[in-house]
Amino acid sequence: MRNFSVFERFSKAFKDHPSLTRILVVSTISGGGLIAYSEANASYGANGGAVVETGTKKKKVVLLGTGWAGTSFLKNLNNSQYEVQIISPRNYFAFTPLLPSVTCGTVEARSVVEPIRNIGRKNVDTSYLEAECFKIDPASKKVYCRSKQGLSSNGKKEFSVDYDYLVIATGAQSNTFNIPGVEENCHFLKEVEDAQRIRKTVIDSFEKASLPELSDEERKRILHFVVVGGGPTGVEFAAELHDFVTEDLVSLYPRAKGSVRITLLEAADHILTMFDKRITEFAEEKFSRDGIDVKLGSMVTKVNEKDISAKTKGGEVSSIPYGMIVWSTGIGTRPVIKDFMKQIGQGNRRALATDEWLRVEGTDNIYALGDCATINQRKVMEDVSAIFSKADKDKSGTLTLKEFQEAMDDICVRYPQVELYLKSKRMRGIADLLKEAETDDVSKNNIELKIEEFKSALSQVDSQVKFLPATAQVAAQQGAYLAKCFDRMEECEKSPEGPIRMRGEGRHRFRPFRYRHLGQFAPLGGEQTAAQLPGDWVSIGHSSQWLWYSVYASKQVSWRTRVLVVSDWMRRFIFGRDSSSI
Amino acid sequence: MRNFSVFERFSKAFKDHPSLTRILVVSTISGGGLIAYSEANASYGANGGAVVETGTKKKKVVLLGTGWAGTSFLKNLNNSQYEVQIISPRNYFAFTPLLPSVTCGTVEARSVVEPIRNIGRKNVDTSYLEAECFKIDPASKKVYCRSKQGLSSNGKKEFSVDYDYLVIATGAQSNTFNIPGVEENCHFLKEVEDAQRIRKTVIDSFEKASLPELSDEERKRILHFVVVGGGPTGVEFAAELHDFVTEDLVSLYPRAKGSVRITLLEAADHILTMFDKRITEFAEEKFSRDGIDVKLGSMVTKVNEKDISAKTKGGEVSSIPYGMIVWSTGIGTRPVIKDFMKQIGQGNRRALATDEWLRVEGTDNIYALGDCATINQRKVMEDVSAIFSKADKDKSGTLTLKEFQEAMDDICVRYPQVELYLKSKRMRGIADLLKEAETDDVSKNNIELKIEEFKSALSQVDSQVKFLPATAQVAAQQGAYLAKCFDRMEECEKSPEGPIRMRGEGRHRFRPFRYRHLGQFAPLGGEQTAAQLPGDWVSIGHSSQWLWYSVYASKQVSWRTRVLVVSDWMRRFIFGRDSSSI
């Protein structure tokens, strides 16, 4: 009895004071030596107990999506003047970088998800609807939604929600490039359910292959796993699968031995093309040592129920029997976003375009971030006359070096490509830039720049405009950025903190979004991970695997998921992966 | 790097020497003070690496089913002369007593399952086929099976397997009593997948009920959870659900507050009728305090999509709107068993009958155990003349007390009802039994019993024949018993250890199966558990909850599941249950 009450109090204490949990868990985990560093800004609190402040009416923010971007927005928003209505078909956040580990049971599905109702700060009034938005109507400031589950005939299945501000963070969908048979026959790896389904299919394949009265050929077909796409996700899945098979399954399924085959099809000339060459080479070599058959320059043309056809660069088409395909080739636009783009005159674009403040172009009070949007970075050359005349304070028609230098800060904030260009050319300052433009007399301080010279100095700069990759890192940073903007919306209305407006008057309210790349991992199986860190620092091997463990543990959205993920890893160390078809 | 290699070795050591794991985990767990006692006979080993002994041909045992009975058989079989072919649609064992906890996420699905390929001793050659047996053919000693998954057109979906011995342990299925609408509209709770589905449906109901544009009435309907059946499973599920709702969900779903209702329908006059009255009363009172609406004497007559009709004993029919029903009223016979019963002349029986050695009546070399079978205990009165003449060693036509006493041991082993009868009447021995039969002169030692007197002395004894309950305890004991018999099949052929054959010559090869009841738990929610232990000892409250934790942790099939289950409990203490719809 005493035992119990101690535990009861203990457990209650943790629920009431999550920080306690944090302390306990930190000591537990660091005892295991697993975590190198960890974040301190996890936030807690059950939401929904709407405490509407009397007096001023709250602004209603509708947030579509509970992925990386939406969740990061929610975690960071810290201003009680908003009322946030979250709408998403998924009542949880999913830590996608660990999905490949879920496919093989290295990590449990539940460990990588966090209920959305646990996310967000106590002082912000949030509520959640489990529904999918199928239409955005900017004219009437409404979104139209559909409940995930059919409701009864009384309850309406569809409903609309008004907004003052709309934040679109619906992510992207898998892209089949309309290749016939892909939709019907392939597995995708976007959602937690996909990962669970893949795991079940892998186990089922081994069970199927152990049945009697199968020809050898048929057994080999069933145990042929094909991964299409040599990006980080496809590569990581192939590596995980290889480990699962060699470390756990082959000893349990003796009949399968010798019949398992993993093939990776990649249309380009290399896998992991977004990584440093050293990593690509290492990965290709490791896969070849592991017996993973990497077919480069292979473009899939068709998928039938039991075979997949691919064309080599030479034009030769071959077809291979397979048991299971995981399709991981890139992302496409969701229908609701396509429809919205048509409405706002972006019908010809490939992705929903926002400005540098994440505001959807051609709309009011609508923001988009994460995989569903791209930032349409304004080109310097489009604004070059405006920039010139803003910088030319004395309206002399020419720019002195001093004038140019004074304007430079604002220019660099507004057009980050300028800074990138300077960096990429290893220039130290404007003087170098002007030298490049070959003005007559750069060294002197009394230089005077005409508009043509100014244009020519900047003419190459726009080549440095970079599209941001569709990654969790970008989405999370955008979410945090946007939350900060929302927090200081009124404050910055009064005293704007952004750069000078080149085309208009005054200053921009906020500094534009700027992405900070923190490096990237490529887990390659066998406790080997390649890491590409900022400053071109490349690390491959066991040590990066430990870095990977540390970072991924520390990046979990809550202490709950952190503990679960770490204990999943421990379990796997001790017991191996589970092979039951659950 | 050093860290890693330590871990690598550590993890390898555990895989190679599972006993190490055991030691580590025991110390971990007992550090937490959670386990009161634990078993030492868990067994390990990846099987399937068929090492067929040369020389003698192994006997082929086909085992149908990987539930409590089958797994217990497999864990205990310890004789390398057998080759075991396991056939079951489920490649894992599931610890059913924790399924109600899985429905609410108190314990993870994966924690209560163990891959069947990890079960069984190293020296027994086993292999597993993921398939369902759909026909047993005792004439040709074959079973016909169907793969769970459709195979391709090349591979045949159906196949047959020969056996020397067949062990049937296919369990039972849910019983709908052919009440219309039950199959289509209710959830059952038999399998792990059922539990997962129930959990998802509960969360979905709360999400649905939070949607806008719902009438109050509709919201109340959606949040009305009905449990049909007041047996241990139904009661435990209702209790778990109540805890999940009050401890976790209501604070996350503020709109649901006040609309949630749990109703338990039971056709009999009380719930938990198989338990002591004190427990039944306590449970009914606790449920009424908790606000669980227990409707006794309510017989369900029909289930529609949105309402359930029940008839009271008075004949009054009422219909109640519901959101979700869990049906838990009893068990029925599987089609394959029904078909088999017809073939062997048991078509009129309600359950597959075996003799006291678990051999299916009317067959050779076929055994059945667990929920799919019942033991047809031979009545004393059927054999009474044979017993008399066996006991009458001097063939005098009468039985002396000495003769009777000498035969008594065998009689009690062969007909356990005799002992039960003596116990239930608080008799100390045969003398008392004979007194009861009112023979003329019982007190004297020179008593002589005629056959009529003998019959009359035993006439009431058969009233004590007990059908064993369909529980995991019975199934597990039967599995272990049968394995022991198989282990000593040859040995006992030569020197039989069973009682004297009453009808035939010599002795029975083995002692018949005897069930030892170890008590029963009824978890009632709120950390309250009722325990009914042998000797009518009843315990209710927190302390039994701890006993329950201890016993259930110790009863797990492997150290892996033991650690998982205990760590799930710890997680729940610290973080509460997860509410994401995964």
Ligand SMILES: Cc1cc2nc3c(=O)[nH]c(=O)nc-3n(C[C@H](O)[C@H](O)[C@H](O)COP(=O)(O)OP(=O)(O)OC[C@H]3O[C@@H](n4cnc5c(N)ncnc54)[C@H](O)[C@@H]3O)c2cc1C
């Ligand atoms: C397997 C895998 C591994 C990955 N690994 C990494 C990695 O290691 N590092 C990295 O940086 N990135 C990784 N990524 C990429 C990363 O997950 C994405 O870039 C990131 O999720 C984008 O965030 P998002 O919020 O824009 O979209 P998502 O995270 O996809 O979230 C979209 C949200 O919108 C919801 N939604 C969808 N449609 C609607 C609708 N109509 N109405 C309302 N809501 C809707 C969805 O349910 C979801 O909640 C990985 C991706 C995958 C699939």
Ligand SMILES: Cc1cc2nc3c(=O)[nH]c(=O)nc-3n(C[C@H](O)[C@H](O)[C@H](O)COP(=O)(O)OP(=O)(O)OC[C@H]3O[C@@H](n4cnc5c(N)ncnc54)[C@H](O)[C@@H]3O)c2cc1C
């Ligand atoms: C939710 C729940 C809670 C319970 N709680 C308790 C408890 O606390 N204490 C207790 O003592 N008992 C409990 N029981 C009862 C206990 O689970 C059963 O009595 C026990 O499982 C019976 O064991 P079995 O091996 O006969 O059948 P099962 O365990 O049901 O196993 C049957 C096996 O046969 C397989 N099978 C089915 N059809 C075929 C086929 N055609 N061919 C081949 N294989 C087939 C199945 O896949 C399964 O592996 C509970 C049951 C449930 C459902």
